[in-house]
Amino acid sequence: MTVSEVQNQILKLKKEKDICILAHSYQAREITEIADFTGDSYALSVKAASVKARTVLMCGVRFMAETVKILSPEKRVILASPDAGCPMAEQMDRELIEQMKEMNPGYTVVAYINTTAELKTICDVCVTSSSAVKIIKAMPEKDILFIPDINLGTYVAKQCPDKNIKLVSGGCPTHCRVNEKHVMQAKKKHPNALLLVHPECIPEVSRHADYIGSTSGIMDYAAKSSATEFIIGTENSIVEHLQYDCSDKAFYPLSKDLVCHNMKITTLPDVLNCCKGLAGEEILLDSETIAKAKKCIDKMIEYGG
Ligand code: 13P
Ligand code: SF4
DSSP states (O other): OOHHHHHHHHHHHHHHTTEEEEEETTSOHHHHTTOSEEEOHHHHHHHHTTOOSSEEEEESOHHHHHHHHHHOTTSEEEESOTTOOOTTTTSSOHHHHHHHHHHSTTOEEEEESSSOHHHHTTOSEEEOTTTHHHHHHHOSOOEEEEESBHHHHHHHHHHOTTSEEEEOOBOOTTGGGOOHHHHHHHHHHOTTOEEEEOTTSOHHHHTTOSEEOOHHHHHHHHHHOSOOEEEEESOTHHHHHHHHHTTTSEEEESOTTOOOTTGGGOOHHHHHHHHTTSSOEEOOOOHHHHHHHHHHHHHHHHHHO
């Protein structure tokens, strides 16, 4: 079968079976093309709360499917590829965070959305890369324990100097693959290009950036900018999407190693098999986990607007 034949079958089946396909922007082009909605983690969370279809198929990683289930517990939520986890989301467990809370009484725990549903049950507020600064500035609390991404946390702390932000040392293994050497090499090769990076990159990379933002933030910035060349410091699918969306501009990966293998495990035939009911994993969460985890996601949407 060709790509377009598989895509046509998916489009037909999802209509017949009332399936809404959500795809994170790190998914391959052929998947984002057939999705009902594509975006960054924040946009996907907001969308998840208002989806009308009875079944939601998440093409992304596990914490994203869990977020959909938490916000729409009455829906059947399927993770397209059961192996698609986010290593950062699994870096910290309940025991560690409970210990940290005990050691830091009075601190509000702000969790990057890249955390498990279980961990969210003991956190106070969720943030995403695009909403973190806005949310932390809007929060009345001053003392904040930020988990699990030390790089996003460092970036946020710089933008919110009036807050007292404690960090823990977690991070994204994909974005941490790039260092200052990659920046120097890319800038030398493309001296006229602007550098756009995700805040999950290490500070030694981010400090050279012309723009720091979420996946959608980077895509919007590049589309609206009058510049014509860009080095992209996030997962390489964003390079590909931008090449399609802004064909009059040039996009270069900061490194060929900026590939999230978990995001890339889902294939278009997997999506077709999920629509046929032959693949994927239904996300099941107990009602207590949903109720407790929902509080911190609701707070994110309340502060994030
Ligand atoms: P965004 O919030 O930019 O979608 O990022 C999610 C993610 O997993 C980045 O690695
Ligand atoms: Fe997780 Fe990093 Fe992959 Fe994003 S890019 S899903 S943070 S491993």
